[in-house]
Amino acid sequence: MSLLKIDSLTIRAGGQVLVKDVSLTIEHGARVGLIGESGSGKSLTAFAVVGLLPPGLKAKGSILLDGVQVIGAADQQLRPLRGSAAAFVFQEPLTALDPLMKIGRQVAEPIARRHRREGRSASRQEIAAEVRHYLERVALPDIDRIANSYPFQVSGGQRQRVAIAMALACRPKLLIADEPTTALDVTTQAEILELLSTLVREEGMALLFISHDLPVVAKVVEEVTVLRRGEIVEQGPVRAVFSAPQHEYTKMLVEAAAAFDRALGEPVR
Numbered sequence: 180m181s182l183l184k185i186d187s188l189t190i191r192a193g194g195q196v197l198v199k200d201v202s203l204t205i206e207h208g209a210r211v212g213l214i215g216e217s218g219s220g221k222s223l224t225a226f227a228v229v230g231l232l233p234p235g236l237k238a239k240g241s242i243l244l245d246g247v248q249v250i251g252a253a254d255q256q257l258r259p260l261r262g263s264a265a266a267f268v269f270q271e272p273l274t275a276l277d278p279l280m281k282i283g284r285q286v287a288e289p290i291a292r293r294h295r296r297e298g299r300s301a302s303r304q305e306i307a308a309e310v311r312h313y314l315e316r317v318a319l320p321d322i323d324r325i326a327n328s329y330p331f332q333v334s335g336g337q338r339q340r341v342a343i344a345m346a347l348a349c350r351p352k353l354l355i356a357d358e359p360t361t362a363l364d365v366t367t368q369a370e371i372l373e374l375l376s377t378l379v380r381e382e383g384m385a386l387l388f389i390s391h392d393l394p395v396v397a398k399v400v401e402e403v404t405v406l407r408r409g410e411i412v413e414q415g416p417v418r419a420v421f422s423a424p425q426h427e428y429t430k431m432l433v434e435a436a437a438a439f440d441r442a443l444g445e446p447v448r
């Protein structure tokens with residue numbers, strides 16, 4: 180059984196259709212990209228996967244996440260899926276982090292939640308050891324200082340590493356990364372991409388990587404779905420889509436990325 184199977188997902192706000200007839204499958208351990216310009220419906224599709232659409236929006240179709248039908252399910256039924264079946268990393272790490280809580284305590288929360296979910300009670304020491312493990316896993320330096328810091332006391336790249344550590348601590352089967360590098364400078368962006376790519380492979384998680392940035396997506400995924408104005412315009416293996424785009428919109432994205440690469444290769448005037 181696929182880890183995630185979205186069939187004919189349509190999302191409406193009143194009479195307005197925001198996402199139309201989207202179908203997408205993610206197998207266990209697969210890395211899939213969802214790309215498209217701003218407002219194309221990427222984030223709404225991702226939120227629908229865990230039943231967290233903003234109030235007033237209605238989803239139709241079918242979303243099977245780890246064998247559970249998400250559409251129409253009660254929140255109570257979906258809560259156990261959040262974190263264990265799918266966990267999120269967002270563009271702006273401060274979204275995930277509480278500004279008033281030290282980082283160590285924040286990472287401890289999903290760990291303690293997971294233990295409760297699994298019906299085990301973990302001691303403080305066990306949890307503290309796990310906090311260290313996950314902070315090490317995301318290659319943070321000086322773990323004691325970072326665990327004892329508030330989010331504003333560490334860099335943007337380090338905050339994103341903390342947010343990734345919190346997602347990992349849930350041990351999700353699917354990691355949904357929504358523009359995880361967009362808010363970062365280019366060097367940090369490359370480091371976070373490398374980290375995500377390594378972690379997903381090593382932990383055996385599946386990845387849904389959302390971005391408007393084609394070259395970024397190409398670095399981390401195997402399959403890609405291209406959305407435009409809420410509809411799929413192209414879908415397939417990342418190499419095939421990028422080397423021979425079929426749809427005008429995808430051709431334009433590929434050409435824009437190629438032009439950017441060429442510009443980078445030219446001397447700065």
Ligand SMILES: Nc1ncnc2c1ncn2[C@@H]1O[C@H](COP(=O)(O)OP(=O)(O)OP(=O)(O)O)[C@@H](O)[C@H]1O
Pocket residue numbers: 192197215216217218219220221222223224233234235236391
């Ligand atoms: N709560 C809401 N009510 C009405 N319309 C909404 C709501 N949330 C999002 N939309 C609209 O739905 C469309 C898709 O939004 P979505 O956030 O999924 O786009 P996106 O592709 O993720 O864009 P971005 O890259 O800018 O995050 C947009 O036109 C957006 O304005």
